[in-house]
Amino acid sequence: MSLVPPNIAALTPYVPGKPIEEVEREYGISHVAKLASNENALGPSPRAVAAAREACGKAHLYPDGSAYVLRRALAEKLRVSPEEVVLGHGSNELIELLVRTFICPGEEVLTSAQTFVCYRLAAQAHGCACVEAPMKDRAYDLDAIAARLSPRTKLVFLANPDNPTGTWFGAAALERFLARVPPSVLVVLDEAYVEFADAPGFLDGVEVYRRHPNVVALRTFSKAYGLAGLRIGYGVASPEVVGWLDRVRAPFNTSLVAQEAAVAALADAAHLEASLALARAGRPFLAEGLAALGGQVLPSQANFVFVDFPGRNGGQDFEALLRRGVVVRPMAGYGFPSAQRITVGLRAENEKCLAAVREVLGK
Ligand SMILES: Cc1ncc(COP(=O)(O)O)c(C=O)c1O
Structure with missing residues (x-):
């Protein structure tokens, strides 16, 4: 007899973005840009x-x-x-x-x-x-x-x-x-x-x-x-x-x-405004940078961008970005095998992300 009912047995656990500490431990790197979970790059108020x-x-x-x-x-x-x-x-x-x-x-x-x-x-x-x-x-x-x-x-x-x-x-x-x-x-x-x-x-x-x-x-x-x-x-x-x-x-x-x-x-209206301004400025910066590298970027109204590089293996790209200290979210689990979701970070994090993507793509 099964310990749990069939609907529970069929559950696959939610896969969260990798925590910074885990990436640093696994890859022996520091200064990781975590752009995987759509958090606020400015931190809390x-x-x-x-x-x-x-x-x-x-x-x-x-x-x-x-x-x-x-x-x-x-x-x-x-x-x-x-x-x-x-x-x-x-x-x-x-x-x-x-x-x-x-x-x-x-x-x-x-x-x-x-x-x-x-x-x-x-x-x-x-x-x-x-x-x-x-x-x-x-x-x-x-x-x-x-x-x-x-x-x-x-x-x-x-x-x-x-x-x-x-x-x-x-x-x-x-x-x-x-x-x-x-x-x-x-x-x-x-x-x-x-x-x-x-x-x-x-x-x-x-x-x-x-x-x-x-x-x-x-x-x-x-x-x-x-x-x-x-x-x-x-x-x-x-x-x-x-x-x-x-x-x-x-x-x-x-x-x-x-x-x-x-x-x-x-x-704290000022902190909210600063958070929104950062995301709204970083969104086109990332989108344009990714598009210039050949990515198909979806229009976004959120604090992240979705980019597809058709023909590429999104899982491998994700790993290659991790090794360069950039954590994004691979989209294969959502049925987009060549895409990544990238949270808008601080300006330096967005730049680091674009540089890493360029390297991974060999451009
Ligand atoms: C669309 C959407 N809804 C709800 C949530 C849940 O957020 P929280 O439980 O942190 O409020 C998330 C978190 O990523 C989300 O993306």
Whole structure:
């Protein structure tokens, strides 16, 4: 008899970006540029670090399970009520929580193929089907997703901008899509990278939620706010949806340190602006540099670029870049065997990355 049910036995573990220490140990190198996990190259806000330090002095206490202060701060910023805000141990926890809370036996998750893998992993861990519509031109095809809506569909996950491609869809396309979705189906707009977007009129999931109460907007402190290591993210949804999620989540799912750091990070507009400016300037720098080396670069609104070098072995290129102290994310696991996803880093890191790519390509 198997120790675990078949859906658990079929799980393949999530493969994270290689930690810097591991690369340095394995390859005997130092000064590694980690451009693999879409973290904030500037680091956390100094104000968030100070708040986290101070919070450590209260580490013997349980956190406020309702995260009163942080929920109020987010509600005020987003012009919603605190009852419309739910917090998670990273937005990743909220993805899993949505599946566990709302999927009844026989119901399905629906998303795009080749998108953020955690939607499928969450569905699989829960033992429900994850239906995936093919991409079109390496971007979400909302018509193809809509065509796969069925009476069994309960949750739709849409990443905007998408990870790993960085591509995005607009407000008009989403409205057409939502018109085809029954109100009993929850549509999750995963906006982990939305702060980095600067295309005019870029879709705002919280605004969409105001018009469509079956929409859930997910955001995170891991990217633009530089707090990935503290694990804190949030969702904006109807009080009913938030109420159910709050019942299912662990009572103290976000730590006291993370809550207080997040409040301080929200108040540090200057650090956020600097983080966004860095990513928005580095994005075209990397994209143009990679294109000049023959890469096919997708348009991106996130803090990373997706580049394909058709005909090359992406796994070998990844290894060759590692040996040169540059950690990127190979895309074979997403069905893009010759592509890499590269996080926008500091200017010197971006330059180091381009120099390493040039060397690996023998140019
Ligand atoms: C699209 C997307 N959603 C959600 C997450 C989860 O982020 P976190 O759990 O750190 O908030 C990520 C992280 O890479 C992501 O790329």
